[in-house]
Amino acid sequence: MASNTNGSEDKPVETVVGGRYMEMEQDGEANTVKSRLSGLLWHGGSAYDAWFSCASNQVAQVLLTLPYSFSQLGMTSGILFQLFYGLLGSWTAYLITILYLEYRTRKEREKVDFRNHVIQWFEVLDGLLGKHWRNVGLAFNCTFLLFGSVIQLIACASNIYYINDKLDKRTWTYIFGACCATTVFIPSFHNYRIWSFLGLVMTTYTAWYLTVASLLHGQMEGVKHSGPTKMVLYFTGATNILYTFGGHAVTVEIMHAMWRPQKFKAIYLLATLYVLTLTLPSAVSVYWAFGDALLTHSNAFALLPRNAFRDMAVVLMLIHQFITFGFACTPLYFVWEKLIGLHDCRSLCKRAAARLPVVIPIWFLAIIFLFFGPINSAVGSLLVSFTVYIIPALAHMVTFRSAQARENAVEAPPKFVGRWVGTFIINAFVVGWVLVVGFGFGGWASMTNFIHQIDTFGLFTKCYQCPPPPSPVLANPPVPLPSNVHNLTSPFIISPSPTPAPAPAPMPFFLRHRHHHHRP
Secondary structure: OOOOOHHHOOHHHHOOOOOOOOOOOOOOOOOOHHHHHHHHHOOOOOHHHHHHHHHHHHHOOHHHHHHHHHHHHOHHHHHHHHHHHHHHHHHHHHHHHHHHHHHHHHHHHOOOOOOOOOOOHHHHHHHHHOHHHHHHHHHHHHHHHHHHHHHHHHHHHHHHOOOOOOOOHHHHHHHHHHHHHHHHHOOOHHHHHHHHHHHHHHHHHHHHHHHHHHHHHOOOOOOOOOOOOOHHHHHHHHHHHHHHOOOHHHHHHHHHOOOOHHHHHHHHHHHHHHHHHHHHHHHHHHHHHHHHHHHHOOOHHHHOOOOHHHHHHHHHHHHHHHHHHHHHHHHHHHHHHHHHOOOOOOOHHHHHHHHHHHHHHHHHHHHHOOOOOHHHHHHHHHHHHHHHHHHHHHHHHHHOOOHHHHHOOOOOOOHHHOHHHHHHHHHHHHHHHHHHHHHHHHHHHHHHHHHHHHHHHOOOOOOOOOOOOOOOOOOOOOOOOOOOHHHOOOOOOOOOOOOOOOOOOOOOHHHHHHHHHOOO
């Protein structure tokens, strides 16, 4: 491999062109109205498309659970953790970008053609570090994306319940599982152009609705802001924020869909900066207005008064969660296609049919764990911590541990981080912090909270954190029993005491029950 000096380090990268599915890209096709419309709505690949995809995917349903995290962390810690994990997530996304470009450039110099193949994170690890890294990366990445898809289904059921509570959340999960299964027809991240744009518009509206509605509502009577009160709650809230800014498990697939993947380096950071303009004002405002009440209401919609604006926010978030489900599930579709040998199939219908088995376990797990909010923290501590923080930092350190690898690197680290030495120090800090705080303390706290939810509500719970149903009211008040009730011969009636009661006995439960069922 030819060596690379700092002055020419960008030149080889410029030769890297994003791979394409043959059925999605037709070079030299006629410039018709149909092709222009298709390009506008369907065929994405620019830096703007990647930015919309990153920002839309990152801010998903966690927007509704961040106020819950603030009630666990307190205002100051909530703000600081958002800023800190936003920066940490942007750094590891940059590392993933560098490793992807290194792998891609090496393979293309070996004349490997990726036109009909989507590169994934586990393949990058395999090409740079070997099969053991591939297996670990594949296990963590697939499990995280699996539960990420589960969380989107749970969020759909949780949100729609605030518009229509005639069906319980479990039933809504059945319905939305079938709806989200239609994502099998979206070929790849090239085809999320219009969906990514609309998704970001929807979350922007929802974030500012939460902010404005909370400020207009004002502080509820007797509001308290006592967080943090328990270490378990504190680290549970912190790991939910870790999960929030760990959405770059699909970074490689989004980057591969770009026509110029080398432009992705700053995109995730810019997306994170925009996301912070949504998450900080909304979480601060909702927590200011409702305080400790959020501890028992993990979905911010639950505390806001119902009106047309709230219903609009719920509907938009439902549509957005459908999009985010596709984002999380599409890499799983690719893995499954490669496993069964259909990844290079040109028939979209065959590939869509082959993808359906991927949706079934997601659907089933969403029905088991309807714990919207606590499941985010559990996934964040146990899966996100390794998938998008620890493994990328370690992989970068090991890939460039030798002087020859650093000399031949496609791109050297920037000067402002201290080149290779500074990068190694930052990576070591990321690994240590996330391993101890994110996985260690966060794993203990989130699993303690998660087990508490199971003990309280049970698995396959019908309606998580739903208000109790109103007590049934009889149409007519109970009437006194006749004085000869002890002469009745029914074996289900217990004879009264020989001592006569001073007042007529109240109607027995079984008679009231019968009366209730036979009322007109």
